[in-house]
Structure formats: C-alpha cells, structure tokens
Amino acid sequence: MTDQPISINPHSAQPSSLQALARSLWRNRQLIVRMTRREVVGRYKGSAMGMAWSFFNPVFMLVVYTFVFSEIFKSRWGGVGANDSKTEFAVVLFVGMIVLNLFSEVINRAPGLILSNVNYVKKVVFPLEILPVISTGAALFHGLVSLGVLLGAFVIFNGYLHWTTIFIPLVLLPLVILTTGLSWMLASLGVFLRDVGQTVAIITTVLMFLSPVFYPVTAVPERFRPFIMANPLTFIIEQAREVLIWGHLPNFVGLSVYTLAAFVVAWIGYAWFQKTRKGFSDVL
Template sequence: MIPAMRQSFGLRRTWAYRYFVLSSIATELRLRVVGSRLGLVWLVVSPLLQVAMYALVLSTVMRSRLPGVDNRFAYAIYLLAGFLAWYPFTEIVTRCVTLFLDNANALKKIAFPRTVLPLIVLGSAAFNNCVMIAVTAAAFLLMGHVPSWQALWLPVLLLANLALAGGFGLCCGVLNVFIRDVGQLVQIGLQFGFWLTPIVYVIDIIPASYRWVIGLNPMFWVLDNYHRVLVYDQPPDFGKLAAVVALALVLLLLGRFMLRQSQAEMMDTL
C-alpha cells in the first residue's frame, strides 16, 4: 500500500520522467520550428541583432575602456560574452515565474511530478544557449578573436549560471502562484538587473566608491567569469564561482522546499 500523496514527490519519481523531460524539450523546439521558414535561425537572430545594436551605438564610447584586448572589435566581443551569460538567465527566470500558472490545466488534470516542469525549462534554455555558443564562437573567429584554453571553463560557468537561474526562477514561480505581483516585480527586477550588471559597460566606468553595489549582484559574479575566460584569457575567479554555486544550491533547495510545502495549497489556488 502506497499512500497516494507520497508518489508525487521525490527525485526518484522525477528520474522516472527523464524521457518525458527530453521529449518535451524536443517538442518545444518542434513547436517553435513548425510553420516557420527560418526555424531554428530565430533562436539566434534576436540576440545577435541586440548585440549589433549596442555595438553600433556604444562602441565609440566603450572602445578605449577595454584594456588588455587588442582587437578593434573588442567591445563587440565583450558584448557577445556578456549576452551569452545574460540570455539564458533571463529566459529561465522569465519562464519559471509563470511556469505553474501556464501549466495550471495540466497540473490539475494529470498526476506527474511538478519538478519536471522547471527541468524542461532548464533543458530547453541550455539547448538554446548551446546554439548561441556555436554562433558566438563563429563570430569570435570572424572578428579574429581566438579565446585561450581558459574558454574550456565555459561549460562549468554555464551550469552554475543555469542552476542560479533555475533556483531563483523556481522560488519566484512558486511565490507567483500565491502572490501574482511577484511576476510583475521580477520583470522589473530583470530590467534593472540588466543595467546593474556590467553587460554593455565595463565595471571600470562606475565610480570606485559605488562599485561595491555592483559587487553585491550575483549576476556580476557570473558575468565577470564569462568575461575572464572568453575575453581576457584569464582563469575564472574561483571565489566568485564558488559563491554562485553556493547561492544556486541554496535557492534550488529553497525552491524545492517551497514547492513541497505548497503542494496542496497550490492546487487549490490554481
């Protein structure tokens, strides 16, 4: 005799759904491609255009500010590395915030572990980011920038980034079911976050006395390491990497705890 409620939790049950997670990621891609001529090209068009725009507008201001990179496209390279980190983060957080609301119908009608939903988002974002990495690599080569062996740290940085985004998104997603304002707040937070993170500017342009504010931003820890390994040919700052991993784990555990605690109430609220 298994109590019915025990079934819906536990990582083991989620593991049993691994095939579903993979097939859902494939399904999502398929749905995005279906009926569109350019298909997967759209995955990279909008981020690339954004990079090009910032490069055009800000390159004259920023070029001289990138010491140690001897390339006339230095700013574009810096931008690409930054967006490579920022895009998956916003994609995951944005989707996770409304994850349970978007899937309310399925959650109410089908018994499946809810942990598979964020996993699908993470997997799908990871795939998108891999495409983006390939395109970025091609762009680097075109601009004559060959990153050093330090770039091999990228998968580790990406995993830490995904975990951080997933943990943060999960917590916000659970809260958003009960307090819908969270969704709005997170959107605004991401807008501010974009400018509070050195993506389109370098931290040196911030007056030294205010830099500590940026230093408190976990996304700065992520971005700085991306920049180090992809732009400056330096090893990652392990202090920052450890901090990101630790924060990600705390958020993931908190999110899981919140998800468990809210099981019954969430079903009533959805």
C-alpha cells in the first residue's frame, strides 16, 4: 500500500467466489496481522496497565465465578465425567463463557464495522472484506488469553491437563469460520439498516441463556432440548468441555459436518458482502 490514498470507484463490482476470498486473505495477510494487532493494542490504549488487562480481566472473572458458584451457591455441575469438586462448576461455566464471548464480541461489533470506517469506503484502496476477519482475529486473541487462564486454573485445581486439550483448536475452528461469515453479512446489513446493531445485541443476550453456559444440556426438559441443540453455540460449547474438562475425544463426525456448514455460511456471507458493497458509498 502507498502512503497516499488512491481514489477508486466505490460502485465497481467485486469478486465473490471462494477463490477470490482465498486470494484476498493471502494477499492481505500482513495487513490483517498488523491491523489485528492494532485493534488489540488500541483497546487498552491510554490505560496504565495496557495489554496486561487482557490477562487480568479473565483471571478476575474466573475468581468471581469460583467464589460465587462454589462458596455462595455451592453449585455442582453433575454432568458426565464430573468429579463434583467445589471449583468444578466455575471452570465448566468458564469454558462456556469463552465460547460465548468469542461469538458475541464479533457479532455485536459487526453491524458497525463499515460505519466506523467510512474513509475506507470512499477515499482509499482498501480491501473492505478483511474488516470482519480483523474483528474475528482480535476476539480470537482475547479468547485464547482466556483459554490460557482456564488451563492454568485447571492445572492449579486438579494438578494435570487432559491430553485431549490438543483438540481445542479443531473444536474452535468451525465456530471461527461461522462467526466470520455472519460478520460479513451483518457488516453489510448494518450499513443499510441501522437497527441491525440493536437487534443483534438482543439476540446475543438471548443466546447466552439459550446456550448451555450456566447449565448442562441434560438439565433441559426433553421437549425443549431440540431448541437448545439448534443453537449453533451449543455443540461447540459441549465439545470444548469434552476435550478440556472431561478428557474425552471430540465428536469428529459432528465437527466435520459443522465445519462444512460453517464454510457454506461463510461463503454466503462473503458473497453477500461483496455484492452489496457497491452500494455502501451511496448510503454513507
């Protein structure tokens, strides 16, 4: 990229194939890394502790969860493979919160991505399609920090880690793909329909209670369980707990199907974004 902005025609058609997406991500890989780093660092700009907050925030939340649910509510998870320890509920809950926060952070920000980067639409040559990828990358960074805190706490509480922990990237990958695809779609819709941001915030709040974050799926009455299982977060949360907490192998068949569906959603979201982006400059 040059130092001076280059004028372009914002109404020009953009490629929407999977090959075009792959080429764009590869061609702009260094830009994505730099802007993701700037996104992460910028969140703590001006604070005395800076990036250290990305570590202390999940530590603080895990301490709160452990105290409240083990000492006040004296909650027990009671799931398969549970050891019924005092700290178990907090650790199991924290796994669900990591997955939920990864999804919610990206989705809640998506409707405002283009609105907050108007200059990229009208004045410079910029690959707008990488903005949702950057947002996902920043959320993934914070999710990985929280995951590190979780693993450290698990070792402190139990004295070991399950070897199946190595499968957690495989579990999270389809969620990352799905979330990025939805982000492309919502980023576009947010330009034309400003109410999308408010609607998405409500939906993610509802999903928090309709996901097995605070309760196991087995606690849901049979007649309502299909609705919980239809939630795209449910399967990932359950699989994350299987490999991190219970030490079980993931459901490889289920993850394969989920990943395929996530790729389809991602391609649809990307294609929608590319087809509608020529109208961004008329609205902004």
